[in-house]
Amino acid sequence: MKMSEQLFGSYAGADVVEYTLSNDSGMTVACLNYGCVITKILVPDRNGNVENVVLGFDNFEDYPKWSPFFGAVCGRVAGRIKGASFELDGKEYALEQNDGPNHLHGGVKGFDSVIWRTEKIDADDAVGLSFFYTSPDGEEGYPGNLETKVTYLLTNDNELKVSYEARTDKKTLVNLTNHSYFNLSGNNKRDCSEHVLQLDSDRFLELAPDLMPTGEMPVSVNTPFDFTRGRKLKDGFESSYPQNVLVGQGYDHPLLFSTEGKNQIVLSEEESGRVLEITTDQPCVVLYTSNMLDGEFEISGVKARNYLGVCLETQGLPDAIHHPNFPSVTLNPEDVYRAATTYRFFTKMLGD
Incomplete structure (x- = not known):
């Protein structure tokens, strides 16, 4: 196992460094100290061809200019907060409005667009990095000095x-996730229409026209949101179901796991044989099928277009502060926020 690093660019007067982690089994992960961005994940297909299975840019300048959170850690609070405000212990906090009147993924200066301090990890059975960032009291409107650690x-x-860890000196909100866009075809050869998703989820969060959760949790059975036996993502792209139409013909919804504890998600693509198995301790996964990715930019030489990647954002429920029936994302000074998600890649032979 090994690690290397190279200068990738500069941002706000600081060096942007790309770290490349390689194991002995043919897998490579590249990431930045900017936003903890995962720029590449290289894994073999069933024929041994090693290709990139996440969306990312070859040049750093494209990240601040174009990136829809490619590979980044989102925080302090992932997802949307309605009205860009919330109340804690009788005090109202106003956040940055960066999604119409709402607040998205931590605001204008979210965790995705800051330089993190790094420490290298070289263990007998793993290689990696820990990233550190202290968000000062009042940043983007949030209370408390928040000390955050992310480990790959x-x-x-x-x-x-x-894994994620955070501590605060004042009651605040925390809900972290990684926003990688996966495409198991490799090097963006195909879109994600034929990707099959399977997970144990019997409900999802209904969205209002502004994409905020209504608070309702419809049953998934007999809808395009039932992934218990596996279904192709194109089922949602082609569906006339109102919730699929609402988000631009696809998915942009939190899927709620049926049980608490360790939950598993399986994403696969038959043609390449690649399989991604995700295990998480979080209560939901936000499924986003890049329904709004079309734009005047390229992703490693491929024109940006809808459905080119699929996000599986393991996290707490969006806008939880405004829904008492959702699991809380409030962090008290005496507590520690912890979350963990594992991404495992393997291949299936034809007919498996």
Whole structure:
């Protein structure tokens, strides 16, 4: 196992460094100290061809200019907060409005667009990095000095283990996730229409026209949101179901796991044989099928277009502060926020 690094650019007067982690099984993960961005994940297909299975840019300048959170850690609070405000213990806090009147993924200066301090990890069975960032009291409107640590560990079992930890000196909100866009075809050869998604989820969050959760949790059975036996993502692209139409013909919804504890998600693509197995301790995964990715930019030489990647954002429920029936994302000074998600890649032979 090994790690290398190279200068990737500069941002706000600081060097942007790309770290490349490689294991002994043919898997490579590249990431930046800017936003903890994962720029590449290289894994073999069933024929041994090693290709990139996440969307990212070859040049740093494209990230601040174009990136829809490619590969980044989103925080302090992932997802949307209605009205860009919330109340804690009787005090109202006003956040940055960066999604119409609402607040999205931590605001204008979210965790995705800051330079993190890094420490290298070289263990017997893993290689990785820990990233550190202290968000000062009042940043983007949030209370409390928040000390955050994110760790990426690559194992020889072709696992990328991502863990999050945060502490605050004042009651605040925390809900972190990684916003990688996966495309298992490799090097963006095909879109994600034929990707099959399977997970144990019997409900999803209904969205209003402004894409905020209504608070309702419809049953998934007999809808395009039932992934219990696996279904192709194109089912949602082609669906006339109102919730699919609402978000631009596809998915941009939190899927709620049926049980608490360790939950598993499986994403696969038959043609390449690649399979991504995700295990998480979070209560939901936000499924986003890049319904609004079309734009005047390229992604590693491929024109940006809708459905080119699929995000599986393991996290707490969006806008939880405004829904008492949702699991809380409030962090008290005496507590520690912790979350963990593992991404494991392997291949299936034809007919498996």
